[in-house]
Amino acid sequence: ELKVEQNPLFLSMQEGKNYTIYCNYSTTSDRLYWYRQDPGKSLESLFVLLSNGAVKQEGRLMASLDTKARLSTLHITAAVHDLSATYFCAVDSGTASKLTFGTGTRLQVTL
Amino acid sequence: NAGVMQNPRHLVRRRGQEARLRCSPMKGHSHVYWYRQLPEEGLKFMVYLQKENIIDESGMPKERFSAEFPKEGPSILRIQQVVRGDSAAYFCASSPLQSGGRGGYTFGSGTRLTVV
Numbered sequence: 001e002l003k004v005e006q007n008p009l010f011l012s013m014q015e016g017k018n019y020t021i022y023c024n025y026s027t028t029s030d031r032l033y034w035y036r037q038d039p040g041k042s043l044e045s046l047f048v049l050l051s052n053g054a055v056k057q058e059g060r061l062m063a064s065l066d067t068k069a070r071l072s073t074l075h076i077t078a079a080v081h082d083l084s085a086t087y088f089c090a091v092d093s094g095t096a097s098k099l100t101f102g103t104g105t106r107l108q109v110t111l
Numbered sequence: 112n113a114g115v116m117q118n119p120r121h122l123v124r125r126r127g128q129e130a131r132l133r134c135s136p137m138k139g140h141s142h143v144y145w146y147r148q149l150p151e152e153g154l155k156f157m158v159y160l161q162k163e164n165i166i167d168e169s170g171m172p173k174e175r176f177s178a179e180f181p182k183e184g185p186s187i188l189r190i191q192q193v194v195r196g197d198s199a200a201y202f203c204a205s206s207p208l209q210s211g212g213r214g215g216y217t218f219g220s221g222t223r224l225t226v227v
Contacts, residue, residue: 033215041220042202043154048215088153098144098167099204099216101153 002027002093006102013079014110021105023072023089031092032072033099034063036085043088047074079109115140115205115219116185123225124193132188132222136205143186144216145178148200157201160186193226200224 003026013019023032031050035043047056049065049072056063060083062075072089086106090099116135124130136143141161146154159167160180171178175193180186190197200223204216 035218040223043218045215045217090154097142097159098156098170099146099154100156101146104153 002029002091002100004089004091004100004102006087006089006105008105009103010106010108012108012110013076015080016078018078019076021074021076021087021089021107023074023102025070025072025091025100027093028070029067029091029093032065033090033092034072034074035088035090037088037104038085046087076107079107081109081111083107084109115203115217117203117219117222119222120220121223121225123227125227126194127192130190130193130197130224132190132201132203132224133185134188134203134205134219135185136203137207137217140205140207140217142206142208143180144204144206145186145188146202146204148202148221150199154202157188190224193224195226198224198226 005024007022033048034046036046037043047063052067054065060077065072084107086104088101088104090101092099115137118133122130143160145157147157148154156170158171158178162180163182175191177189200221202221203219206216
């Protein structure tokens with residue numbers, strides 16, 4: 001059974017600081033997704049990582065995928081308050097066509 | 112492009128009643144997935160459907176839950192004889208290809224079910 005673990009579960013950081021969220025998964029997969037969820041809202045797609053070594057950047061967020069290590073990272077650069085949300089990684093188990101989600105990282109950016 | 116449409120947004124049911132949740136996928140998407148999210152948790156896969164076919168229902172509880180995606184109309188997730196533990200947010204996602212493909216999966220706004 002595919003397991004996806006994120007850490008940290010909760011992250012409080014000051015504006016302007018950098019930090020990284022980690023996503024480990026237990027079985028081979030080369031498709032990984034990052035989503036953002038605001039309280040009471042749906043999931044907003046941030047990144048789709050489809051191959052080993054994939055790196056994507058959008059604004060202050062950058063995501064990478066290492067399929068050999070079964071690890072993805074979401075790096076936050078110079079955080080701003082608007083980034084406060086819960087971030088989920090999810091792994092597509094290939095032929096199974098279903099996403100297994102991590103537990104989520106609740107990010108709080110303080111002034 | 113209207114995106115994935117779910118309704119209702121909020122649904123309150125008394126214990127023992129039936130809940131029907133609807134999902135219309137994005138235009139051009141023929142693959143539909145249902146997920147459940149309990150408070151403070153990640154989403155858990157329930158079922159994957161294509162038109163008129165259930166492809167994978169490995170995440171569906173064995174009793175009281177059913178799903179369909181008819182030839183015409185939205186996908187329906189049906190919960191019979193609801194219990195308090197069914198209270199959750201139910202999200203539908205769609206994709207143009209199996210396994211999401213380059214575009215990934217697009218999620219709807221969800222239906223928040225409260226059982227009283």
